[in-house]
Amino acid sequence: MRRLVKFFIVCVALSGSGALAVEPDEILADPAVEARARAISAELRCLVCQNQSIDDSDAPLARDLRVLVRDRLKNGDTNEQAVEFIVARYGDFVLLRPPFSLSTALLWLTPALLFLSGAFFIWRSARKPAAINTQSGDLSEEEKIRVKDITSR
């Protein structure tokens, strides 16, 4: 679990942590808690702008959610509790990283499935004895027409 959380944090950091939207008055005094709030915000979808996280969105609703996240953290919530609180109200839809479940299993397994099935396919076709060119040297009727075609140009 700890490794998972670590990976989680890395990915947040790699996804870029800028903000168009966070206003000076929202920022918490404690930089550690503020950093946690930013990390959480980058994972939550703005319900107004749809394709932006609440960290990037300047919609009023996104602002409300950012403030809500910060309030929860200030009151001693862990990151997970704060996210759960939001999900309980808005559903899994707000999570930009869909949780692993029966309906998202295929989504999360896609990279491994694609890579492994591709690798298997390559391994299988490489094991097959090299294709021997069984075609005879004679030209087919169609090919004779083509040759005529080309030479007559």
Next chain:
Amino acid sequence: MIVEAGHFALVLALAVALVQTAAPFWGARVGDNRLMLMAAPAALSQFLLVLFAFAALIWAFVSSDFSVVNVYENSHSAKPMIYKISGAWGNHEGSMVLWVLILALFGALVAAFGQNLPMRLKANVLSVQGAISLAFLIFIVATSNPFIRLDPAPFEGRGLNPILQDPALAFHPPFLYAGYVGFSLAFSFAVAALIEGRIDAAWARWVRPWTLAAWSFLTVGIAMGSWWAYYELGWGGWWFWDPVENASFMPWLAGTALLHSAIVMEKRDSLKVWTVLLAILTFALSLVGAFLVRSGVLTSVHAFAVDPERGVFILAIMAIFTGGALTLYAWRAPALRAGGVFAPISREGSLILNNLLLTSACGVVFVGTLYPLALEAITGEKISVGAPYFNATFLPLMMPLLLAMPFGAMLAWKRGDLAAASQRLVAAAAVAGVSGLAILATQERGPWLAPIGFALGVWLIGGALSEIASRCRLFEAPFRESVSRFVNLPRASFGAALAHLGVGVAVLGIVGTSAWQVERIAALKPGEQLELNGYKLTFKGVAPSRGPNFEELTGTFELTTGERLITTLLPSKRVYSAPRTQTSEAGILATWGGDVYVVLGDELGGGAYSVRAYFHPLVRFIWIGALIMAFGGVLSLADRRLRVGEPRKGKTARHVVAAA
């Protein structure tokens, strides 16, 4: 009148496209030379007709003819001239005409420069190309006609979305489309080969330059879009994993794979079946992109012309061409098998690994983009798949690719020597390792992945330089020999090394700005200052001013280090009059080490303004890297072996024999 003439030319182009589709195809089937010979003039005249229609549309925009619905809805008389012109393709209808224009242009280029193509192949290629044109021309005329008049004509237009009134975005669509549509030619060649039931190394030699050109355009187009997002959207993000970005990224990934597998096919007559499939899929993904952007099935910051009827139409075009090509593929591909044999450790083997990783990555982007849609359609469950998912799944596939890239370029065809290749890469590995450790030692911030990513970027650059050095036998042969080898190096090898170097440069930029970005958000009053990455940023105040079609409020910020004034940054907030929209223009100081990026926010009361200041380390390397990649592609295109029309110099006979 000019508008009506353009309208007429468009409909005429449709009729010509119909002839271009039917006549050469039938001629190739029954062996009628006269019918096959119709292909080239049909393709040329179709191009000229669409060009005329497009010019007429631009004329309507330039002269602000608001009696044309399209001009009324997307232009305004007070707009600067460049945006009047770019407004012609800044909307759904006009951009479709541009799409068909490029489609017809590629067809015309084959018609004009493809004298060395076997007649039957050329006829089939132009027939398929004509069929694609035909489908999109019917689409335009039936659902998206840009020439429809308005009566009575309004006095003034509604204006172009101000966010699109930007130099990079004005030329972003033409590049992007040249890429998307350029892949149509690889598709047409693939389908033509399947119709004929034969394919060989010569086929790959004809396909590769077109793919390379399309790929270079697409690279530049994507880079422009990303650069625009960086400076226009107000916080320096450059990639959002937005569905529309993904739509352009998927053909790029598939096209990159195609570029590499076509090399194997050309050089070793191997991977035929796979290359044909990739050629089909790459263009199919371009069509998927067109569908996603224009149908409104996905919400996106970029989507335009959201209209279900058009969506269904494009879906039908996509289904017919992709489905038809894949059916033909399933039927004919088994006949194409055969080819060179090679060991797993070889240039071929490394290019297969490249294809495996690139297509897996492409598949991940595809599934991630469409999964929410499919899940909602099947179960009604609504989920979101955003940047965190793509970063978590895409990076693990990309990192081995980047790691393996320099090895691949060093391996010999058929049977490579990994130990010898590694030996030639020792210097690159050493420099990469040292730079990674140096980052680890000096940067206390940032994720643990960052030093690894940085080292990978250096590794790629070092690998590309080592490749060139070893091709010139630098330090092995006398210096003069190395110089003459360098001068005579085939442009294709040079282009490939350069493109790989570009990837390394882009990786450095991506890692730098993702890992070590500095952000300051503050409420500043005039005279107050904030500290940013060793710089001091002093807010001097704001002043209103007027532009041609907007009013703006410009903030003045002095950037100093110590006592020395470096520059004055002037971020502004603009309010455009038509349509009424607010945009923010960042103040940016670009340096090699990174960009200082300042955005002026709203007034907070008491004379204080909300100010955001960022330092984006190494960010410009992302786009420089992309430009180097595209330049590598163009350089490779200039190689003698690939030059269009080159084989005419007495080599025709050999080529025809190779083809037959």
